[in-house]
Amino acid sequence: MGSNDGLNESQVIQESWNRCIAWGLEHNSRPSPALGQSLGERVDHGTLTNLIAAADAEVAPYYRNVLSSSRCLILLTDAQGTVVRRWGDDAMAGHHLKAWFQNGANWREQTCGTNAIGTAITTGFAVQVQRNDHFLKLHRQLIGSAAPIYDANNELMGVLSVFTDAYLPQAHTLGMVRLLSQSVENRLICKRFEHSHCLITLNTNADNFDSPWSGILVCDDRGTVIASNQRAGQLLGRNPLNHSLDSLMTTPGKRVLQHPERTPLTLITLNKVRLSARVTHPNAADHELSVGKSARQEPRPNSRESNLPVLELGDSAVRRCADQAAKVLRRKVPLIITGETGVGKEVLVKALHQSSERRNQPLVSVNCAAIPSELVESELFGYQQGAFTGARAQGSVGLIRKADKGILFLDEIGEMPMAAQSRLLRVLQEREVTPVGSTESLPVDILLVTATNRSLQSRIELGQFRSDLFYRINGLSVALPPLRERSDKQELIQHIYREHRDPEQPETLSAPVLSALINHPWPGNIRQLVNVISVAVAIADGEPIQLWHLPEDFLSQIDQAGSHPDPVSVAKQPGSNPSAHESPAISDGLSQTLKAYRQCMGNISRTARALSISRNTVYKRLRELGVR
Ligand SMILES: Nc1ncnc2c1ncn2[C@@H]1O[C@H](COP(=O)(O)OP(=O)(O)OP(=O)(O)O)[C@@H](O)[C@H]1O
Secondary structure (H helix, E strand, O other): OEOOOOOOHHHHHHHHHHHHHHOOOOOOOOOOOOOOOOHHHOOOHHHHHHHHHHHHHHHHHHHHHHHOOOOEEEEEEEOOOEEEEEEEOHHHOOHHHHHHHOOOOEOOHHHHOOOHHHHHHHHOEOEEEOHHHOOOHHHOOOEEEEEEEEOOOOOEEEEEEEEEOOOOOHHHHHHHHHHHHHHHHHHHHHHHHOOOOEEEEEEOOOOOOOOOOOEEEEEOOOOEEEEEOHHHHHHHOOOOOOOEHHHOEOOOHHHHHHOOOOOOEEEEEOOOOEEEEEEEOHHHHHOEEEEOOOOOOOOOOOOOOOOHHHHOOOOHHHHHHHHHHHHHHHOOOOEEEEOOOOOOHHHHHHHHHHHOOOOOOOEEEEEHHHOOHHHHHHHHHOEOOOOOOOOOOOOEOOHHHHOOOOEEEEEOHHHOOHHHHHHHHHHHHHOEEOOEOOOOOEEOOOEEEEEEOOOHHHHHHOOOOOHHHHHHHOOEEEEOOOHHHOOOHHHHHHHHHHHHOOOOOOOOOOHHHHHHHHHOOOOOHHHHHHHHHHHHHHHHOOOOOOHHHOOHHHHHHHHOOOOOOOHHHHHOOOOOOOHHHHOHHHHHHHHHHHHHHHHOOOOHHHHHHHHOOOHHHHHHHHHHHOOO
16 A cells, blocks of 8 residues: 555645646536446456456455445446446435446546545545545535555556445544455455465564465565565565565575475564564465355465364364364265354365365365356366357366365355256266266266355255255264354454454454454354454554444444443443443443544544533543443
8 A cells, every 4th residue: 555655634635636726627517427438348358357356355245244234335446547346335425426436437536636536546545535625516425535456566456445425434434445455455466476476475473464464475486576565565664576585684585485384484674673474385375276256255365374273262062063074074974064154164164174184185165156057067067178159169177176186165055056966966976077068977086065054954845955965965064153152252353353453453452342342243253253353453553453443333233232232331341330331311421422432533532522521521431431
């Protein structure tokens, strides 16, 4: 992420307005959003497709888990400010602005004045533009936050932006959009280079490599950095592109490149800063292949440390699941993992693979729900050349054969179309695959793990799942418990926080924040927890996480508390005044104070002014809430 060259927010806006005036723009003008070319007509189609896929993988789970009940819209634009993808609902924009949120609309500062997207493109760094900061009156109902996305060579690829129509705390949306764009950058770099090059992940501690704020270096065989993310430059104190590792750190580059995968390594930069590093070699990356997973959040792309102990943080049901699953897989018995969405089914499979005898063979993960039904058979079973219109000339080996000698993980198996189910049954019975359009059968040796968050029995009753396939795949069925029922919630929350925290942040969460997280109902399970924690990490920006750093939606779920504790009891520290909990009037006051405090980003004077109460009362209420 570019730095803002030391300008404060109002200077950034002032400079943008100066540019608009110099370009001859007028406050009252009403330009059209200049709907441009569709994606299919673009010459840079390939690069854009990768950008859109990476943004989808990072943004869609955030939108679902953190923002879906907010009135907000997320836009991805290309480097020229043209909208290429959007998530959310444009109901927040008045009818007259709808066209500005369609694919093809253009937000360049030169034609539409100061706005989050256009100004982020011109300045090269993350910006927020509040209602009246917009140069054109037309846009003054909006609040936009935007962060540029850079490619591995530090070239601007696009901009991610969040638009809201409410005065949300500035730091929330800006922090979130910075986090998302950094995650998109990292995903693009890892996807592009992980199979061909050595990746070095850097951070100040060995326990937070999975944070999106880790630095990433991509090296060639000679130890020259051929690509990096923005964060690597910040950690190393200089732009590492085209420099040899030897010229960036005192540790010999050759030693770094030969370092084994799983053991963290300490590096000293030329400025004498001590960093931790993790090396990922290209061949190891080749063993994992994920298909149809693009719209879901996966573990950070370069995380390869899954093993069973990672799952065992103290819950006996999880431990039993993991133990039994590992035992039956050793005997080649097919395994079904059940559990609500986001409970960690895929994480369990990766850990089982890593701890199995097949760890050096492929793990092929397929999300059956994410492949269009007409492509499932050809994707899974492969096809012979010319098998159907649009087939690749040389044919395709198919995912089942790619998993040969390893593990095939079929996620959301209940969504598999009936025709593919019949074909899969034959593969399991005969241990042979017959590609689409071929009569030849080819032997395969796979261990099958499936997962579902629906009842396969009820699918069978509805005639949507074959019972004979069910008995074939159901050697052992293990159920991962939902997060709300886990007895190791506290350890899991601290573990995920440690994985995602900024190096400057303390190693553990404070008691009020931990308590709020423990008491949440977590309908989205661990995936939602990961999202909430990473948003809070981004918003806190290196400071210890406070309650008001937690995402707006999360806190409003606490505010609306029905069966679960209200913000007062959630945030209350041992020894705080119990009378507040007893009186609804005082409790409302506390809740309002918490809300205002959050919106004022922890500024006591502004909170006091917003509520027309004294600073002392704010302090007193926050103490009662256990916030300060
Ligand atoms: N033990 C764990 N430690 C850290 N993170 C975890 C753990 N278990 C799950 N997660 C995180 O939670 C998220 C969801 O996990 P995962 O994709 O494995 O769930 P799932 O049950 O397969 O979801 P779905 O049903 O939607 O396919 C991921 O971001 C994953 O990294």
